Amino acid sequence: MSRAHDIARRLAWIAVDWGSSNLRAWALDADGEVLASASRDKGMLSLTPADYEPTLLEAVGDWLPASGRMPVRVCGMAGARQGWREAAYLPVPTRLDGLGNGAVSPAVQDPRLRVALLPGLCQTADGAFDVMRGEETQLAGLVADQPGFSGLACLPGTHAKWARLENGTLERFTTFLSGELYRLLASQSVLRHSTGDDDLTTPGDRDAFLSAVREVNDAPRAFSARLFGLRAADLLDDRLPDGEARGARLAARLSGLVIGLELAGMGEALASTPITLIGNQTLCARYALALEALGHEAHRLDGEAAVLAGLGLANAALGT
Amino acid sequence: MSRAHDIARRLAWIAVDWGSSNLRAWALDADGEVLASASRDKGMLSLTPADYEPTLLEAVGDWLPASGRMPVRVCGMAGARQGWREAAYLPVPTRLDGLGNGAVSPAVQDPRLRVALLPGLCQTADGAFDVMRGEETQLAGLVADQPGFSGLACLPGTHAKWARLENGTLERFTTFLSGELYRLLASQSVLRHSTGDDDLTTPGDRDAFLSAVREVNDAPRAFSARLFGLRAADLLDDRLPDGEARGARLAARLSGLVIGLELAGMGEALASTPITLIGNQTLCARYALALEALGHEAHRLDGEAAVLAGLGLANAALGT
Numbered sequence: 176m177s178r179a180h181d182i183a184r185r186l187a188w189i190a191v192d193w194g195s196s197n198l199r200a201w202a203l204d205a206d207g208e209v210l211a212s213a214s215r216d217k218g219m220l221s222l223t224p225a226d227y228e229p230t231l232l233e234a235v236g237d238w239l240p241a242s243g244r245m246p247v248r249v250c251g252m253a254g255a256r257q258g259w260r261e262a263a264y265l266p267v268p269t270r271l272d273g274l275g276n277g278a279v280s281p282a283v284q285d286p287r288l289r290v291a292l293l294p295g296l297c298q299t300a301d302g303a304f305d306v307m308r309g310e311e312t313q314l315a316g317l318v319a320d321q322p323g324f325s326g327l328a329c330l331p332g333t334h335a336k337w338a339r340l341e342n343g344t345l346e347r348f349t350t351f352l353s354g355e356l357y358r359l360l361a362s363q364s365v366l367r368h369s370t371g372d373d374d375l376t377t378p379g380d381r382d383a384f385l386s387a388v389r390e391v392n393d394a395p396r397a398f399s400a401r402l403f404g405l406r407a408a409d410l411l412d413d414r415l416p417d418g419e420a421r422g423a424r425l426a427a428r429l430s431g432l433v434i435g436l437e438l439a440g441m442g443e444a445l446a447s448t449p450i451t452l453i454g455n456q457t458l459c460a461r462y463a464l465a466l467e468a469l470g471h472e473a474h475r476l477d478g479e480a481a482v483l484a485g486l487g488l489a490n491a492a493l494g495t
Numbered sequence: 496m497s498r499a500h501d502i503a504r505r506l507a508w509i510a511v512d513w514g515s516s517n518l519r520a521w522a523l524d525a526d527g528e529v530l531a532s533a534s535r536d537k538g539m540l541s542l543t544p545a546d547y548e549p550t551l552l553e554a555v556g557d558w559l560p561a562s563g564r565m566p567v568r569v570c571g572m573a574g575a576r577q578g579w580r581e582a583a584y585l586p587v588p589t590r591l592d593g594l595g596n597g598a599v600s601p602a603v604q605d606p607r608l609r610v611a612l613l614p615g616l617c618q619t620a621d622g623a624f625d626v627m628r629g630e631e632t633q634l635a636g637l638v639a640d641q642p643g644f645s646g647l648a649c650l651p652g653t654h655a656k657w658a659r660l661e662n663g664t665l666e667r668f669t670t671f672l673s674g675e676l677y678r679l680l681a682s683q684s685v686l687r688h689s690t691g692d693d694d695l696t697t698p699g700d701r702d703a704f705l706s707a708v709r710e711v712n713d714a715p716r717a718f719s720a721r722l723f724g725l726r727a728a729d730l731l732d733d734r735l736p737d738g739e740a741r742g743a744r745l746a747a748r749l750s751g752l753v754i755g756l757e758l759a760g761m762g763e764a765l766a767s768t769p770i771t772l773i774g775n776q777t778l779c780a781r782y783a784l785a786l787e788a789l790g791h792e793a794h795r796l797d798g799e800a801a802v803l804a805g806l807g808l809a810n811a812a813l814g815t
Contacts, residue, residue: 297727297730297731298727299731299732302732303724304724304727304728304730304731304732305723305724305727306726306727306730306731334685334723349720350720350723350724350727351719351720351722351723352680352684352685352719352722352723353719355684355685356684356719356722359679359680359683359684360672360679363679363683364672364675364676364679365654365672365675395715395716395718396715396716396756396759396760396762397760398715398718398756398760399671399672399673399676399753399756399757399760400669400670400671400760402671402672402676403625403654403670403671403672404623404624404625404670406626407617407618407624407625407626407670408624410617410624410626411617411619411624411626412619412622412624433719436716436718436719437719439716440716440717440718440719440720442716
């Protein structure tokens with residue numbers, strides 16, 4: 176029996192995380208076991224509504240059995256207004272096991288597909304406007320993993336999200352521009368002359384990172400001055416290492432300043448443990464270090480496991 | 496008598512502000528009257544050391560009398576290590592009427608030129624590393640204008656400088672990345688979808704600007720979250736105007752957040768009046784508005800007048 180045939184025979188549903196620039200898809204059996212996965216570098220920014228179905232078929236077409244309609248559960252920007260079809264934001268507070276309530280089904284031509292696009296979440300209370308689309312499904316994954324979860328969850332990244340959950344309900348959340356801010360400063364500002372690759376591999380780099388986290392946490396108002404101070408230190412500070420080590424040291428410091436400002440922004444809310452970090456290993460490890468330096472313990476949940484669990488929760492709620 | 500002949504006859508010295516991307520030059524008579532001015536879009540970033548003399552002659556050659564050696568006083572990046580010839584940073588504290596002490600003369604081929612490159616300033620005390628090159632001459636202009644000046648001076652811009660002067664001596668200074676931060680966020684980040692032209696022409700825009708200044712001053716730690724909040728407000732806030740007015744409103748708010756973070760960074764130091772803003776009218780007016788909203792009065796000095804006065808002070812000290 177061919178592998179494709181085996182997948183088609185056991186396939187129960189398809190999970191898709193479809194963002195601004197790419198899609199990742201997984202074939203799952205009835206027990207939630209991953210049978211296969213696929214990805215494409217095509218997302219909301221490069222697709223018109225008519226492009227979505229062909230792109231999806233390109234990625235998952237081989238998995239589909241000849242007959243029957245296969246549930247495809249999609250989270251992320253495919254459900255944005257500029258995506259495949261809009262799945263309007265659900266307002267918070269929202270029970271994370273109820274995301275399916277806001278799902279919409281785009282029209283499809285292939286009779287084997289039954290697509291549901293999950294909604295994002297929005298927040299308007301007290302002028303604290305905020306939105307997420309994709310991350311809510313990872314947070315649902317946390318609830319699938321730990322039913323009735325209460326606590327703080329953080330999803331580091333380009334637009335880092337911090338969410339307060341109470342007994343499985345997302346109560347409120349805040350987005351920080353940290354990843355984007357770091358990237359712009361390190362690659363486009365005057366600091367690009369001073370910063371290099373930063374992977375926190377040496378104790379010196381880790382110290383520079385953690386000192387910056389603590390400094391900004393103690394005095395967030397100094398953030399903008401400390402940014403230029405990095406450039407000036409590169410020109411004047413004899414204690415910095417030379418060569419590539421210098422760029423790594425200063426990049427570690429920049430990362431600490433940006434993440435430190437984010438943690439300062441969370442303020443006293445961080446005291447309400449437990450904190451769960453959801454995302455890729457490297458970035459979550461960096462956040463865990465920073466949190467630890469401020470006296471906070473963090474648990475971790477792998478980002479891919481979270482999105483699969485969240486889509487699985489929605490799949491179970493949506494039925495067949 | 497031709498105009499060129501008249502300039503050559505009266506010319507006493509030439510002032511040059513030579514930055515990263517352009518030069519501005521002025522022909523001055525013995526009384527400091529401006530006889531002519533010129534500019535070129537050539538600066539440190541596009542010139543090798545050998546290019547400086549031809550570029551200077553291209554700009555000011557017509558002014559020079561046939562014989563004699565004409566003093567040319569240059570401030571800015573032409574004196575940087577990557578410039579014409581390095582005029583090493585003077586450490587602060589520094590008397591601003593003594594910048595000529597650190598001037599260097601690059602070798603020139605044309606016997607009519609006697610060039611002095613003024614130094615920049617550096618600060619290393621207590622790890623508060625900082626540098627300036629060009630702005631020190633504008634600050635010297637403030638001292639030329641008000642001998643023995645004591646107080647705070649601010650030079651808004653790409654890398655905004657705040658300097659503490661005591662009786663004509665620059666004691667310490669701080670650079671904020673404000674202008675660059677605004678430009679990157681407004682043109683390269685996710686906020687570019689929400690921000691437009693921002694000239695604070697409507698009362699609504701001014702209110703948005705000032706509210707943002709106050710918010711960040713009250714809670715600088717929220718800066719990063721408020722950045723993303725701008726994008727979310729664009730998606731969710733019904734109270735925002737439509738069309739171009741919407742982009743202007745959000746750009747005004749972004750400007751207020753960035754300038755507010757800078758003013759928060761100065762903190763209690765702002766209470767030590769007087770504050771003098773040095774620079775172009777539009778930007779100084781914006782800073783004056785922001786300072787006023789926080790209860791601080793600001794005087795203003797035109798940036799071009801300041802650089803000319805500062806170069807004049809150095810010219811007088813350097814002699815002929």
